[in-house]
Amino acid sequence: MTFQIKYCGCQSEEDYRLLIKTHANMIGFIFAESRRxxxxxxVKVWVKKYGRPKQLVGVFQNAANQEIINTINEVPLDMIQCHGAETVESIAELKKQTKKKVYKALPYSDQILEDIRLYGSATDAIIVDSVSKGQFGGTGVPFSWRNVPAIMKEAEQQGISCFIAGGITPDNVSLLLKFKPHGIDLSGGIEKNGKKCKKRIDKLERMMYP
Structure with missing residues (x-):
């Protein structure tokens, strides 16, 4: 599978203008409750002003399908990312109604392989994120990356790609890449003072594209 990069949590026109010039394949926008x-x-204004050279991903959490459809009517999303307790059945219905690819974020746990098998039939990709102090996503803390090869193998058996998220930074990405993930998903790891940071992104991308 082709390696992909997703930069998530784009929260301003300044962020968007920066991210469209990077090596990222996807830019994520959070429409769920979050500081981002x-x-x-x-988002519609930014896309109209600067174009859409990257694939656009909308992140939702336990949102009603109509809410997601209303957002798609405003923003030309390529993918929908479900980051809550969405069921396999609800994801299948969402795909049917929107005709969009749907990614499912899953919290890393001892049963992650079983969870990938469960959602593999309904989703187009999985994002495995870390959990810290009961918070799923946005923790800035990585899980044990030694288990990434087993996670990738299970995703491949399900015929889907898998992104690794949680605590990835320019300083540790080289370690993660040794475990050959299909893709990586970053937000806080490429920020400084709450904004996407060109220096951090450049440093990260030099590690991947020397």
Missing amino acids: KVNPFD
Whole structure:
């Protein structure tokens, strides 16, 4: 599978202008409750102003399908990322209604391989994120990357790709890449003072594209 990069949590016009010039394959916008939550209308303005050279991903958490459809009507999303307790059945219905690819974020746990098998039939890709102090996603803490090869193998058996998220930074990405993930998903690891940081992104991408 072709290695892919997703930069998530784009929260301003300044962020968007920076991210569209990077090596990222995808740019993620958070429409769920979060300190990085954005308004669909604002994203629509940025995309119209600067174009869409990257694939656009909308991140939702336990959202009603109509809410997601309303957002798609504003923002030309390529993918939907479900980051909550969405069921296999609800994801299948969401795909049917929106005709979009759907990614499912899963919390890393001892049963992650079983979870990938469960969701593999319904999703187009899995994002394995870390859990810290009961918080799923946005923790800035990596899980044990030694288990990444087993995770990738299970995803491949399900015929889907798998991204690794959680605590990835320019300083540790080289270690993660040794375990050959299909893709990586970063947000806080490429930020400084709450904004996407060109220096951090450049440092990260030099590690991947020397």
